[in-house]
Amino acid sequence: MIESPHYTAEHEIFRTNVRRFIERECLPHRKAWQAECRPPHALWEKAGAAGLLCTKMSPEYGGADGDLYHCMIIIEEQTRACFNELAFYLHSDIIAPYIELYGTPSQRQRYLPKMATGEYTAAIAMTEPSGGSDLQAMRTRAVKAGDHYLLTGQKTFISNAQTADFILVAAKTDVDAGARGVSLFIVDVREAEGFALGRNLRKIGCKVQDTSELFFDNVHVPAENLLGGAEGRGFYHLMQRLPEERLIMAMSAVVNMEAAADEAVAYAKDRRVFDKRLIEHQAARFELAEAKTVTTVARAYLERCIDLFVENQFDAEAGAMAKWWTTEKCCEVIDQCLQLFGGYGYMKETPIARRWMDARLGRIAGGTNEIMKDLIGRSL
Amino acid sequence: MIESPHYTAEHEIFRTNVRRFIERECLPHRKAWQAECRPPHALWEKAGAAGLLCTKMSPEYGGADGDLYHCMIIIEEQTRACFNELAFYLHSDIIAPYIELYGTPSQRQRYLPKMATGEYTAAIAMTEPSGGSDLQAMRTRAVKAGDHYLLTGQKTFISNAQTADFILVAAKTDVDAGARGVSLFIVDVREAEGFALGRNLRKIGCKVQDTSELFFDNVHVPAENLLGGAEGRGFYHLMQRLPEERLIMAMSAVVNMEAAADEAVAYAKDRRVFDKRLIEHQAARFELAEAKTVTTVARAYLERCIDLFVENQFDAEAGAMAKWWTTEKCCEVIDQCLQLFGGYGYMKETPIARRWMDARLGRIAGGTNEIMKDLIGRSL
Amino acid sequence: MRETARRFFVTECLPHRDAWDEAGMAPRSIWRRAGELGLLCSRVPEQYGGVGGDILHSIALIEEQTKTGVVGPMLSLHSDVVAPYILHYGSEAQKKRILPQMVSGEWIGAVAMTEPSGGSDLRSMTTRARRSGGDYLISGAKTFISNGANADIVVLAAQTEAGISLFLVETAELAGFARGIPLDKAGQWSGDTTELFFEDARVPESALLGGVEGRGFAQLSERLAEERLLTGVVAVSAMEQAIADTIAYTRERQAFGRSVLDFQNTRFRLAEARTEAIVCRAFMERCVRKFAAGKLDAVEAAMLKWWSTEQQNKIIDSCLQLHGGYGYMLEYPIARAWLDSRIAKIYGGANEIMKEIIGRSL
Amino acid sequence: MRETARRFFVTECLPHRDAWDEAGMAPRSIWRRAGELGLLCSRVPEQYGGVGGDILHSIALIEEQTKTGVVGPMLSLHSDVVAPYILHYGSEAQKKRILPQMVSGEWIGAVAMTEPSGGSDLRSMTTRARRSGGDYLISGAKTFISNGANADIVVLAAQTEAGISLFLVETAELAGFARGIPLDKAGQWSGDTTELFFEDARVPESALLGGVEGRGFAQLSERLAEERLLTGVVAVSAMEQAIADTIAYTRERQAFGRSVLDFQNTRFRLAEARTEAIVCRAFMERCVRKFAAGKLDAVEAAMLKWWSTEQQNKIIDSCLQLHGGYGYMLEYPIARAWLDSRIAKIYGGANEIMKEIIGRSL
Numbered sequence A, B: 001m002i003e004s005p006h007y008t009a010e011h012e013i014f015r016t017n018v019r020r021f022i023e024r025e026c027l028p029h030r031k032a033w034q035a036e037c038r039p040p041h042a043l044w045e046k047a048g049a050a051g052l053l054c055t056k057m058s059p060e061y062g063g064a065d066g067d068l069y070h071c072m073i074i075i076e077e078q079t080r081a082c083f084n085e086l087a088f089y090l091h092s093d094i095i096a097p098y099i100e101l102y103g104t105p106s107q108r109q110r111y112l113p114k115m116a117t118g119e120y121t122a123a124i125a126m127t128e129p130s131g132g133s134d135l136q137a138m139r140t141r142a143v144k145a146g147d148h149y150l151l152t153g154q155k156t157f158i159s160n161a162q163t164a165d166f167i168l169v170a171a172k173t174d175v176d177a178g179a180r181g182v183s184l185f186i187v188d189v190r191e192a193e194g195f196a197l198g199r200n201l202r203k204i205g206c207k208v209q210d211t212s213e214l215f216f217d218n219v220h221v222p223a224e225n226l227l228g229g230a231e232g233r234g235f236y237h238l239m240q241r242l243p244e245e246r247l248i249m250a251m252s253a254v255v256n257m258e259a260a261a262d263e264a265v266a267y268a269k270d271r272r273v274f275d276k277r278l279i280e281h282q283a284a285r286f287e288l289a290e291a292k293t294v295t296t297v298a299r300a301y302l303e304r305c306i307d308l309f310v311e312n313q314f315d316a317e318a319g320a321m322a323k324w325w326t327t328e329k330c331c332e333v334i335d336q337c338l339q340l341f342g343g344y345g346y347m348k349e350t351p352i353a354r355r356w357m358d359a360r361l362g363r364i365a366g367g368t369n370e371i372m373k374d375l376i377g378r379s380l
Numbered sequence C, D: 001m002r003e004t005a006r007r008f009f010v011t012e013c014l015p016h017r018d019a020w021d022e023a024g025m026a027p028r029s030i031w032r033r034a035g036e037l038g039l040l041c042s043r044v045p046e047q048y049g050g051v052g053g054d055i056l057h058s059i060a061l062i063e064e065q066t067k068t069g070v071v072g073p074m075l076s077l078h079s080d081v082v083a084p085y086i087l088h089y090g091s092e093a094q095k096k097r098i099l100p101q102m103v104s105g106e107w108i109g110a111v112a113m114t115e116p117s118g119g120s121d122l123r124s125m126t127t128r129a130r131r132s133g134g135d136y137l138i139s140g141a142k143t144f145i146s147n148g149a150n151a152d153i154v155v156l157a158a159q160t161e162a163g164i165s166l167f168l169v170e171t172a173e174l175a176g177f178a179r180g181i182p183l184d185k186a187g188q189w190s191g192d193t194t195e196l197f198f199e200d201a202r203v204p205e206s207a208l209l210g211g212v213e214g215r216g217f218a219q220l221s222e223r224l225a226e227e228r229l230l231t232g233v234v235a236v237s238a239m240e241q242a243i244a245d246t247i248a249y250t251r252e253r254q255a256f257g258r259s260v261l262d263f264q265n266t267r268f269r270l271a272e273a274r275t276e277a278i279v280c281r282a283f284m285e286r287c288v289r290k291f292a293a294g295k296l297d298a299v300e301a302a303m304l305k306w307w308s309t310e311q312q313n314k315i316i317d318s319c320l321q322l323h324g325g326y327g328y329m330l331e332y333p334i335a336r337a338w339l340d341s342r343i344a345k346i347y348g349g350a351n352e353i354m355k356e357i358i359g360r361s362l
Helices: A009-036 A041-049 A068-080 A088-102 A105-117 A234-270 A282-310 A316-340 A342-346 A351-363 A369-378 B009-036 B041-049 B068-080 B088-102 B105-117 B234-270 B282-310 B316-340 B342-346 B351-363 B369-378 C002-023 C028-036 C055-068 C075-089 C092-104 C216-252 C264-292 C298-322 C324-328 C333-345 C351-361 D002-023 D028-036 D055-068 D075-089 D092-104 D216-252 D264-292 D298-322 D324-328 D333-345 D351-361
Strands: A122-125 A141-145 A148-159 A166-172 A182-188 A195-200 A211-222 B122-125 B141-145 B148-159 B166-172 B182-188 B195-200 B211-222 C109-112 C128-132 C135-146 C153-160 C163-170 C177-179 C193-204 D109-112 D128-132 D135-146 D153-160 D163-170 D177-179 D193-204
Touching: A009 A041, A009 A068, A041 A105, A068 A088, A068 A234, A068 A282, A088 A105, A088 A122, A088 A166, A088 A182, A088 A234, A122 A148, A141 A166, A148 A166, A148 A182, A166 A211, A166 A234, A182 A211, A182 A234, A234 A282, A234 A316, A234 A351, A282 A316, A282 B282, A282 C351, A282 D264, A282 D298, A282 D351, A316 A342, A316 A351, A316 A369, A316 D264, A342 A351, A342 C333, A351 C333, A369 D264, B009 B041, B009 B068, B041 B105, B068 B088, B068 B234, B068 B282, B088 B105, B088 B122, B088 B166, B088 B182, B088 B234, B122 B148, B141 B166, B148 B166, B148 B182, B166 B211, B166 B234, B182 B211, B182 B234, B234 B282, B234 B316, B234 B351, B282 B316, B282 C264, B282 C298, B282 C351, B282 D351, B316 B342, B316 B351, B316 B369, B316 C264, B342 B351, B342 D333, B351 D333, B369 C264, C002 C028, C002 C055, C028 C075, C028 C092, C055 C075, C055 C216, C055 C264, C075 C092, C075 C109, C075 C153, C075 C163, C075 C216, C109 C135, C135 C153, C135 C163, C153 C216, C163 C193, C163 C216, C216 C264, C216 C298, C216 C333, C264 C298, C264 D264, C298 C324, C298 C333, C298 C351, C324 C333, D002 D028, D002 D055, D028 D075, D028 D092, D055 D075, D055 D216, D055 D264, D075 D092, D075 D109, D075 D153, D075 D163, D075 D216, D109 D135, D135 D153, D135 D163, D153 D216, D163 D193, D163 D216, D216 D264, D216 D298, D216 D333, D264 D298, D298 D324, D298 D333, D298 D351, D324 D333
Parallel strands: A122 A166, B122 B166, C109 C153, C128 C153, D109 D153, D128 D153
Antiparallel strands: A141 A148, A148 A211, A166 A182, A195 A211, B141 B148, B148 B211, B166 B182, B195 B211, C128 C135, C135 C193, C153 C163, C177 C193, D128 D135, D135 D193, D153 D163, D177 D193
């Protein structure tokens, strides 16, 4: 799908695996999972067995010692199959690294191997109903009581929570310390008293991906489950991880708009209207020329971002730029392409319609694009 | 040019006069005036003699007792001739009404008849170099000293000042009273010691219209020249006049974009490229269809605004909306039309190029469009 | 009438929206209820059972329905698109027979123009009606037919010897007629949309609308201006409602210690949206006045259609964004408005077709 | 080289900008000075008097010139558009004769393609070169010719029997050749742009570039990718400079008691602009790398040309707006940048032509 000098033969074998997995293990069940509004827990175990999980993780914990391109390949193959609605990367490339990078040795030993096999699935809980992206305004509290913490609060928009075995929860351990009062806890929700899984929220798109509210009422969390073992590091950890998380979102957005443009070109070459192929109408051709230009520009930009990332120069501002710009253009290109499909573009069976519904989340998730612009604006 | 049920036979006679005046008295001199960056004072006297000035003013003071449509007709005829670069309406419909509505009887008697004949030309000075549109931050002071005021301060972006016989100047009479400390003064600049006319600023467009900096250094202004005779009314007067002023700017923007679209349609029908008329290329045709739609929508909206104005329901928010939206669309339409002219669109002799340069000011003058949005936003 | 409509949509439709969404259509019973309340075909004259209202009645109904966000039952299509075909081109017998049943909600109407292969291109229509004795035999397939799953009466476009003609097809017990299952759409879930199939379906000669073959294209063109006008009405109502919802939401919602509405970006986006909605309404109302005076032409109707639906989508997208994460959740009206509005740039003639109509008139 | 260029533009050009604007062109003396400093034709090999640099030399020069906002002398046209025609298609004799004079700034180069009636449509070209003895006689008119008023050497496109061909026309003492007065443009005032007229102007057979008739279209197409690449370089530099100027201005400028940069709207607009500039630069640099590797194709060059100039104009317009009233005053660089940049969407092939090139490749 993608020409890149970075893909090795090993990457291409991996791609074949991924493609086969999606075709055999995901697509046949898509409708059922959409109806359930979540994937089954067994999917994660299958994905683990197929080597799709935690590809970047150290082999010490069962990972594949891979790179960002493994994540990219999964995104590419999901996109090709128009199965972007489930974020595999959330488990492998967003949550697992918190434990691998910041966890204590025993936390790593306990959680990472099971994440790699899919025995454990995970979620991460930052956003709160009242606060949106404002981490400073976080109300969830963790009060130390001997050898454990009591966690109380509420979270929302939490992906993967319905099947999660544990959830990485951000909470204030010191309410007066602002950002420095935030800590992360690994909450084993299967055995946590006082924890309640709220509604699985109905969304515009991304139907297979569950999105839930969470309630914590004096949930007993052992002190050893404080990530990294030291209080007040949570905000710092989150901030450190954000550029990579946003880069992954940008990867997804770019690949998605490329797929949309390709589908639209193919359709426009095939479809006949007013005695000509659609692409022979100049206005349609110009729309496609614009869409192809944007995707080409976006790909060049993405490659630059990945290069910077590899060189450890991809900072918060760069992450914010990549995230807002690519998700914005992704929606624009998809909307423009959808229009070319006419009435068929509005039918859910058409991939472009699903891309349109799914992609809209990109401008909101991971910090709204307004938050991104604010961040960039402050750094001018 | 414009179909409107509001135009009477008298209006049409007036239009003929205006058109003749522009053709005979303005266009032949345009180049010379552009080189001078200002019109001659005599132009105003000629305009007065031809009945073009102060058409809305009461006959008591030499006005024509007309309506907003006279102002509109002048704008239409200027636009048709692509001679928008001089704002006749500034003299007649923006400045004169301040004196007619808020002036003392003797102020009216002294200034209005001479404004109607063009013997006096006028300017209005609000903006300051440091403050932009922020009237509250005004630094120009008027200190009472017996039967006169001493005016000190600096103004900028003042139109018509090079030929003005008097200038309506906003100044603080009470620095502690905020908006209620602002007063307006009629300053007879021909005889004012301490007054200095600064540079005539070089602009992107609107070359015939002079735009100057003004300096006041203890300028002696007789107390009888305080507009209306009472201090602290200036801000209120300015606010009251703004909706009409912005409506006039909207009129100008709408008429201007209509002219641009018409010119572009005519050109596209005439010009042949790649073996077809330009308008036969679908992409060009769509551009024109869009431009014509925007102008049609804008005209409907303008008519609604005028109706509201006639019914005294055109408030500050409505004025702000009309101003930003029409000037924004005016620039968009003109830019889009200019593109169709290819290289000719960049030549000053082509009307579209001059429209493009002149119209850009509309998004800035009379309060930037950001100020307009701020005003609307606060009223939500 | 407006008050009755509001109550009807709020108390009798809105509570069932989720169920109707699930079913992919509104039940026939709600059509009869609408008929009972006098909400159907308000412009049909009294002699055919209606109340003889004017375009403002139609607009009031559309506005109230749009404000509640209830998509199905698609009353306006029935009342303002189908009924006028019969009223303008039908024989006296057809009017007497069909209109009262449409007014009462016993019969539901649909229009069938679009074909799977043709989109907005009427000339490429392949559905044919050929004479057979005193009847016509109709064969072909239609798609994207709103109200198609329930329609008792279909205004059908087909090729005849003399060109495109319209037929009034009564679907009850019509041999050779079949409906597809409702299409699964990105939005407008309670508005049923289906394919219709005709295979030598026999209709009497009297079903030919207007009595003369080959008038279909002219009839469609005449009626389309009205349909596009009303699309503009929906668009304006939808954007106004979205703005109102968003002002309320952002005023309430707190972020970084203040109301989201207090952020300059929020205020600017809403200031723009509100201005654009007011501009759009001014244009729409002028078109309504022209229509009422019999002066709305195809070009201006096309301008209204593309412009208003473009603005509708742009504004609703921008309003959704101001809702943050909640904007993506279906329980918020803005999420549904976003899904429901996208088709407006496509139906009733795609916006590109509108630009073509305008461009050719220059 | 970059440092020399910067000093040259800042100290030897910028102070004269107003005078050159007034004159509608830069004087010949500044060309010779640029030659002296080694700023002309930096990619010409040493054997023809150049320094044998690469595309990065050209880019450095363009960036430094764009940053100062100096339009004329239009060095890049001379060095990066005209010289390569000679370098790629000229005979050894032509290269030896012409290139050293171009490197030194003795001769100024221009390209003459566009005609009054044809715009970007090369096929409709009416300028003709017909054989007459051992020579060609050229007749026709060209317009929008940059450097036209001073050009000593013109790469001229004309119809020949075998199709469009390019000629290297030396203008000194050329009978039948005339220049129009410099055109009065909306911007780019010191960049002279004129019409050129040919009436049976006699050039030797050797003036035919490449020695074979009918290769003109192919030669133009080959060179245009390079020209469009460099247009992208100008665009990126111009937007970066505008953003830097605007950040500085809005940080300094006070309104309503705080810095204009402190307003959320200002920050958002500049955040957008900065992101777009970074995106544009990433794409431009990738195109440069491809060009250097001989792999930049016409389609990608077309993408860069339209996209970058579109962004350039959008960003500069938005930056001008953030200057408020001062943005409209010519003493501020942003006002000139706004005027100067508009032509970029038109020259080097209008952006619509670019979309056509891309669209046809799909």
